[in-house]
Amino acid sequence: MKDSPIAPRAVLFDLGGVVLDIDPGRSLALWQPHSRLSAEELRAAFHADEPWCRHETGHLPPEGFLAHLREVLALDCDTDTVRAGFNALLVAEIEETVRLLDAIRAGVPRYAISNTNPVHVAEIERAFPRLLPRFDRVFVSHEIGHRKPDEAAFRHVLAAIGVAAPEALLFDDLLPNIEAARAIGMQAVQVRGPEDVRRGLADRGLLERS
Template sequence: MLASNLRPGAADALLFDLGRVVIDVDFVQVVSRWAAHAGCAADDLAPRFVRDEIYHGHERGTVSDAAFFAHLRGRLGIDISDAQFLDGWNAIFVGPMPGIAPLLARAAKRLPLYAFSNTNVPHVAHFTPRYADLLGHFREIFLSSSIGLRKPDAEAYDHVVRAIGMPAEKIVFFDDLAENVEGARNSGLQAVLVRSTDDIAAALNALEV
């Protein structure tokens, strides 16, 4: 879904979410791995997982891995080790989104690229070396667990815009969640809802990037 005002010269920088925009993720793999460790059915675990304040705190870097896994142990009702929780937690990553690598390479020749992701410390440690080539296109990557702020809070976008050092209206943001796109637009950025890599390609074409 393209922002209506995308046109040549409308962007001085591009800002990308990571999950399901740059790197494909599949939470089914997480639950399946946990279920295998616990010896139970994945279908029993999935409804018990809730993105609550402990989850959000883990993404802001205010809740430790040990506290997060302890919380999950109680909520999911499974008695597996922290190492087993971590194994499942990192199973979420599938690989690069189809077709994203050449699009980033193409865009980086014309404009500075940045990334902004709601994520957590163990995920960062896991995906950073595995996708180093892909992530190398970004001049800076803003991580919620590092900056202590997460989308769609206005303070998070304001922090990133200040760090980039360009007017918000000259930054085009790509995210797969409607609430994050709305938050970005409310903070003055242009924003594109990404349902597939085709939406990114269409936006780059509209910008003549």
């Protein structure tokens, strides 16, 4: 399905992999000395399983999720170490993309839509305090109760911002999310790096002219 030619009235950004650099290997490196699992077993065990998804939709509180991580990763450490490892995957702002976010034409609101959780949001606010305030509004899965690529996640955001699907432009790094957004009529660009963001904005006339 091709993008709609309608000029976007709102731009939606995923966080991890789009405006924030993510590296799960950093989490594994921090946890490995505390785990009874081999490096390969630890890597296989750290994935978005059912408790992870429940945590990201607000149905499992942080303490329950961190306890789950300790169990499934066979960790012999305290909760603070489990949390530190989980937060270690948040590396840094992707500076070029953040600059593009700031360069979007005046009058076009920018929103964040992210599959995330209260543990990571608290760390983002601590480690990157100027990032989330750049958005007109931040929609996180554990607050809205839906995760991408669930159609309900996109429809929730569209209803909240009062924009029709063809008038919304999504930047996301994961193809299933792109396909789900396009399936309901949204414009969507898969992001492999900042240049994809630049091109997607420029092609639609959304960048301020210097």
